[in-house]
Amino acid sequence: MDWQSEIKAAESRLKGHVRQTPVLRVNADWGGGPVELKLEQMQHTGSFKARGAMNTILSREVPAAGLVAASGGNHGAAVAWAARHAGHNARIYVPELAGPAKIALIRSLGADLVVVPGAYANAFDAARAYEAETGAMQIHAYDAEPTVAGQGTCMAEWEAQGLEADTVLIAVGGGGLIAGALAWTQGARRIVAVEPRGCAALHAARKAGAPTDIEVTGIAANALGARRIGTICYDLACQYDIRSVLVEDADIVRAQAELWQSLRQLVEPAGATALAALLSGAYRPEPGERVAVLVCGGNVAPDPLA
Incomplete structure (x- = not known):
């Protein structure tokens, strides 16, 4: 399948319908150097x-x-x-x-x-x-071609905004968002999957050699709690041999707090999961490695202003 053509077609369809979400370049010492954030929690309905x-x-x-x-x-x-x-x-x-x-x-x-x-x-x-x-x-949440192509527009948009990173950290549930990123970049950047230990469907599939059912627990389960990784995501993850790292719930809470305290960005646990890999050391960049983090969701529970 020509994924890049599908994603370009999706970009054309979505013009005027979805927001171009902002990018922040942060000098905080989160991973040994500046980190670029894509604030996709500012998309319509609070997620990508x-x-x-x-x-x-x-x-x-x-x-x-x-x-x-x-x-x-x-x-x-x-x-x-x-x-x-x-x-x-x-x-x-x-x-x-x-x-x-x-x-x-x-x-x-x-x-x-x-x-x-x-x-x-x-x-x-x-x-x-x-x-x-x-x-x-x-409309499947993550394992359908139109869904993945739509999610791939996030990475295409980010690159058009001047993304310079060597490595992009992306939280994974069922895998639609990271599949879209892999489909667009096709190995041109290192894409790292970040999963909560209690919702690690991709990690389990890579270990087992095929998608497999898992038990789902933890604070991010209502966004990243797919019981089985999507086939599209699994195939792309194998094709590009991406790395998968695990974070604890406590790491995610710390990342939520850091995003609020440092940047006044209020995000849900899933939205903070990718950053948690940097803060916890689950992913350690090499010297000089340029790193970016996709912040994927902001529907905090309970709603602080409800």
Whole structure:
């Protein structure tokens, strides 16, 4: 597949629909030198997910039954927003662990929301049943080509903004965001996967030699809690032999606090996970290595201003 052409086409579709999110170059000694941040938590609905959701809707014919999606929270909000923006009905299934802030956000965007017991996998099973019953179009959170191409526009945009980094740290859940980055850069930059120890689907898959089911726990589970890594992400990760590092929940909390205290950027645990690798030493840059961090989500629970 010609991923770069797909991502360029997605960029063209998304013009006027998604935001160009800002970049910060920070001199804090987080990894031995300056660090560049892409603030994707400032995207519509508070995460990069708006890119993939809107690209899918704009590149497919939506049936009369509308749209359906399963989500840990951020993807559901993105689909709800994109559906409303494009004039379609949407049903969103989320697990209870999505938390009240993300559930309230999805409801505020007008989607038909169903909260199911358990984790993301349970919501996905319910969404598939609804798809089969009604003919609604499923928008997968991470393991579908239009989703990955949409997420790939984030890295393409960042490069157009002057990204100079040798290495980019990206948090991984199901793998849509990092798959998009790999599909765009195609080995031209080092992409490092950062996962919480309790939500390490890519790490487990690389160790096992194939995608495998894992147990999901921890403070970032409502955004990074995929039980199994996406096939697209796994294949690209193997193709480019990317490194995967693990961080503890305490490291993520520290990174959240650092982003707030140093930059007044309020992010959710998933949004701080990539930076946690630098602060904890899980990833140690070589002398002179230029490092960048993708800050992927800002839907903090509980909402501090609710």
